[in-house]
Amino acid sequence: MKKLLMLGGTEFVGRAITEDALERGWDVTAFHRGRHAPPPGVRSVHGDRTAPGGLAGLAEGTWDLVVDTWSAAPTAVRDTARLLAGRAGRYAYVSSCSVYAYPAPAGRTEDGALVDGSPDAEATAYPEDKRGGELAAVAAFGDRALLVRAGLILGPYENVGRLPWWLNRIARGGPTLAPGPRDLPMQYVDVRDLAHWTLDAAEAGLGGPYDVASPSGHATMGSFLEACAAVTGGAAELRWTGPERIAEAGVEPWIQLPCWLPPGELHDHMFRADVTKALSAGLTCRPVEETVADTWSWLRSIGGTAPMRPDRSAKGLDAEREAALLGLGG
Template identity: 45%
Template sequence: MRVLVIGGTRFLGRTIVEEALARGHQVTTFNRGQSGADLPGAVAVRGDREVTADLERLADGHTWDLVVDTSGYVPRVVGESARTLSGHVATYAFISSVSAIDGFPGKPATESSGVWDCAPDAGPDDGDYGVLKAGCERAVEQGFDGNVLIVQPGLILGPYENVGRLPWWLNRISQGGPVLAPGDPGTPMQLVDARDVAVFTLDQAELGTASRFAVTGPAGNTTYGEWLELGKEATGSDAEFVWVDDRFLVDQEVGTWVELPLWGGPPSDEVANFWSVPTAKAEAAGLRVRPVAETVRDTWAWLRDVPEAERSYGAKALHGIAPEKEAAVLAAWAARSA
């Protein structure tokens, strides 16, 4: 197949390019050349998707079997890409998010759940991440004349992660000593490897599938405690996890999701269904998810090759608690427990 990837140098986009090349596809990437290195074997076209002339130059005289849009966050921007590429591509695969599902994670997601109400021409200030992803889905569906494949991934981890979730935890665990661990170690999680999302997306595109799929790991494919222990095992660390009560962490003003990545705070109705996205439809279509242990091990193997001074990969997301704050919270917890 002739495959066009919008983005293609970071995390999921890079993983999709690798998988497509491994399958023998002819791959073109379209990006500004600012976020990462191009993969050998792919033809790189420089341009900004927010510049109409760049999009028109990309499409002029070219056709592809598939475009995978890995970097669409603003509906009106995605809509222009869909309209410009219409007639030049057979299938438009848009990488959305389970956050686009209406009511999620407060309400349960279902295989037939609709998405948030967001106009296909919405701008960057017209909603949060999930709402705008919903608008992006509509922009593709309404603007592209051809097969539309919508992939709604759950929480993605794996090599090349540029968000700083698993990399931060691996770096912190590798340093050893007492490690602040949040809440209940038995909290079930639902994680998916970027490589499995890439495989599923390309499998469906090769079949010409036009549908929408929630793509994540099976509910409960690990727990928070198991996940951190896998990090300890992978790094060979002597870390000692100190499990601190959710409410105590909130009282200490520890930020959810960011300061302690993947910790959502005390159980609440607002996030009650975050780790319970149904995957039956995707599994019936062929989704296979590798063990979380493999994801953790391979991410550490990749991260070890990143120079230590650069291990804040994805640091612009500011994930991870500051060492001095972690120490202060651990001291306060120890004093309370004494």
């Protein structure tokens, strides 16, 4: 039986990885702060990586694999990886495509230019923090470190506010701003596909960086929002609106219109990567309709309001600005 140490394991990516490991019959230990309960069947060890002596709960024990999703100060990854390097077989660090220097061209691969980062840095900015975490994992584990550079992550348990906002907005129905073009390609990964690939890749002994996202165009803004409309009852009237009009209105892509980036440099950077390496290593991506439907089922099961990470900004466009942009003001 494989033994997994999940650093976190109670929310979104960590929870999906934990559930996948349990389905494989693995022995799972979750090291977390105790704010949320991990799935049943997991052994919990409590600790705070940011506090003095916070790793005391990991002073003993051996594991085949450690999975780390840390997003803040790289020193937390450095200290944990150093502590475990002699007692764990492999270390998978869930990083981000944000580690690539902007602007990355369409077709960028894992060889693309990276932002600067340091394993000894305190928290600075998300891209630099993730790069520092990568360097910390490699410093301790060498080629036993797997760097999972995730793209936009969607799916059940989302605590960032992107897909849940769209689902709730479209469920309200009526004329709904749909940012175009309708055939604009998206690139993302379902959290469960990310989790499954991460455990498969680690079990296969893979190391180094992999960009983990669907092929660009696996979904489009059209198929994404139409899936949201279908699963929530079809009461929304999607009104496709061009990026020029959205820009003129001062609406902020990605934040006020989650998951959407207009054509151009930023879209190429985030949604046009070449993910052949991960696909060749077994990554499979479920249809966007399944991701949307399962997220809607989960959202309804918790009363419609998704949890939000305190370190992330609120997402979405308020109703008055949306109505004004659509010319519906009274």
